[in-house]
Amino acid sequence: MYALVDGNNFYASCERVFKPSLRDKPIVVLSNNDGVIVARSNEAKALGIKMGTPIFEINKLVAQGKILVFSSNYPLYGDMSHRMMQIFSEFSPDMEVYSIDEAFLDFSTFGNIDFKKKGIDIKAKVQKNIGVPVSVGFGQTKTLAKIANRIAKKFMTNTGVAVIDTPKKIEKALKMTEIEDVWGIGRRYSHFLKQKGVKTAWDFTQLSDTFIKKNMSVVGLRTKEELLGISCIPMEFVPPTRKSIRTARTFVAATNSYDFVAEAVANFAASCGQKLRSQQSVAHLLTVFLRTNPFDKKNPYYANSFTIQITEASSSSIDLIQHAHKALQIIFKKKYKYKKAGVMVSGLQPDKHRQLTLFDDGHYQKHTKVMRVMDKLNAENGYELVKIGAQGASRAKLLKQEQRSSRYTTRWDELLVIKC
DNA sequence: TCTGGGGTCCTAGGACCC
DNA sequence: TCTGGGGTCCTAGGACCC
DSSP: OEEEEEETTHHHHHHHHHOGGGTTSOEEEEOGGGOBEEEEOHHHHHTTOOTTOBGGGGHHHHHTTSSEEEOOOHHHHHHHHHHHHHHHHTTOSOEEEEETTEEEEEOTTSOSOOHHHHHHHHHHHHHHHTOOOEEEEEESSHHHHHHHHHHHHHTOTTTOEEEOOSHHHHHHHHHTSBGGGSTTOOHHHHHHHHHTTOOBHHHHHTSOHHHHHHHHHHHHHHHHHHHTTOOOSOOOSSOOOOSEEEEEEEEEEEEOOHHHHHHHHHHHHHHHHHHHHHTTEEEEEEEEEEEEOTTOSSSOOOEEEEEEEEEEEEOOHHHHHHHHHHHHHHHOOTTSOEEEEEEEEEEEEEGGGOOOOTTOOSHHHHHHHHHHHHHHHHHHHSTTSSOOGGGOSOOGGGOOOTTOOOOTTTOHHHHHHHHO
């Protein structure tokens, strides 16, 4: 048996932990830049607010005080997530951290235990130690655990735990699960399947293998097997190293200033460098992309990208920024106003196996030392104490975050301000 | 006026090899 | 008229996840 444990309305619940007065109130959390809604409390859901709604569509409700709004506070959610995972792992050493708010737990070595009780224990301990409500779903495959979790959240509101452990329960669970709620069936496929008369997860399992393979590839076939209790998607106990890394942002206002975009791109490249170093990788390819505002009907749309081959693979922010600026100069056109830009590094390999070239000038070794010191200082002293000159003096102007809560668990100075 | 960010996997088709 | 067989690698596009 596998369990899927996840935080209910995770970001919204994190905000509530530190402001108990928000309990029972409709609250939403916004994306970076305060653009769209990415998390909602149950009360906000009850008001009919949908995931991904642009904030300006609910301005009226906000002005009337009927709904409370928070900018996203990722340092807080990340730290809360880490603490929550610690608790999860106490219940099974075989854990896969699947996303910021959910994890699979493998109970296959536990024999025939009382899963319902186990789920209730997990929920109680997380509630007590972290203060975030969670739901727990048990099933014989990861896909079934996902379905059980959904049922727990939707129907088992008293316990928050659901167990699917017999063929009879599987059938019942599949019949009450809409096809679009199945893990692995997204918007396109559920639309397609509904046209074919497939409404529930159960209907899907009645389709022939050839039909599924033909229209949905082996991925669809795996989902069918998983729904029938045959495990095809293995646990990943250690997070795989990333094959590509990207940092991108939407700008608060569209701009045609090369200097502004270049500084932003320098920050994105530096961020990619930091992420590369944290997983001990170097990159062979660096892509810079930018685009104008696709919602702007008055001005022509322009989107472009350019990829640089890095002969001497690197994770040095200094190198990456230089390459990024080279790429930017190729695609930047002054006549457009840019709304979004980003940097992606790919062709990653372990830094230990970095390929040397004939023309290696040894600068990489020097950079490595500088980067090590920079990363250490930044880790110890808070956010980006030391950075590269091209990144500019302040990063604050890149992000609109008007309603951000304090970094309660990671920034004691902010917490102190609140207490005063 | 205002619309997020960061990933993965699979397949088909083209280019190339002997 | 008839035009081999068996591969690999790369890329773009489409699907999915949170």
